[in-house]
Amino acid sequence: MNxxxxxxxxxxxxxxxxxxxxxxxxxxxxxRVVRAEVPSPELNRFLYTAVGGGLEWTDRLVWSREEWLAFLTRPGVETWVAYDRGTPAGYIELDAQADGVVEISYFGLLPDFHGRGFGGFLLSYGTARAWDLAGRWPQRPATRRVWVHTCSKDGPYALRNYERRGFRVFDVTTEPTEPDASSA
Incomplete structure (x- = not known):
């Protein structure tokens, strides 16, 4: 069993x-790392599928344009895109909550940009931004916690990258999955 x-x-x-x-x-x-200041469902869907396609990211594939837009226009949601010579190389999506907690909801690089040191840099950049979100919205308290989750389907260096950036594991869950059809 997987x-x-x-x-x-x-x-x-x-x-x-x-x-x-x-x-x-x-x-x-x-x-360069640039904030996508204009909410664009098409851009975020592109980044989500380009980064997550080989990692089996599927939860947002069913989202309509309206669902993407509703998420992206919420106060506290920011998308930061890394560009290598004008080409999108990866992204980090921050979701600030009203209680001073910021979730890194998605983060990763497009496959052609792995192995160049971009991942650690982009994660550092995005995490620093998460800590700096206080004051952007009048009702939002100072950031008191930044969190993220990764799983065994993510890239082989994902967990290590988070730990090297100072993140500490606070919970681990394991659940059975369906066997991969290619391994049957």
Whole structure:
């Protein structure tokens, strides 16, 4: 029987963040991280499928354009996109809650950008932004916790990247999954 393991990780202080080293592409000016300030269901769906296609991300595939737009226009939701020489390389999506908690709801790189140090850099950038969300909305308290979850279907370095950035595991769940048809 196959099993899916999910790790939930958190930081409870900005001092927990252990930033990754900047890749050479940042110094060269070819790698930039830009906030997608105009909510665009098409952009977020593209990023979600481009990053998650090989990782079996499926929960948002059924979302209508209206559902994407409703999520993206909520106060506290931000999408940050990494571009390498103008080409989308990855993204991090932040979902700030009213209680001072920020979830990194999605994060990852497109397959062609793996192995260049972009993942640690983008996660560091996004996590720093999550800690800096206080004051953006009048009702929002200062960030007191940033959390994320990853699972055994995500990339082989995902859990290690989160831990290297200072995230600590606070919960682990394992559940049986259907056998993969290709392994039968």
């Amino acid at each position: 099993a899916l393991t999910t790790w939930s990780l958190e930081q409870t202080s900005p001092a927990d963040l252990l930033p990754a080293r900047e890749p050479e592409a940042v110094a060269a000016g070819s790698l």
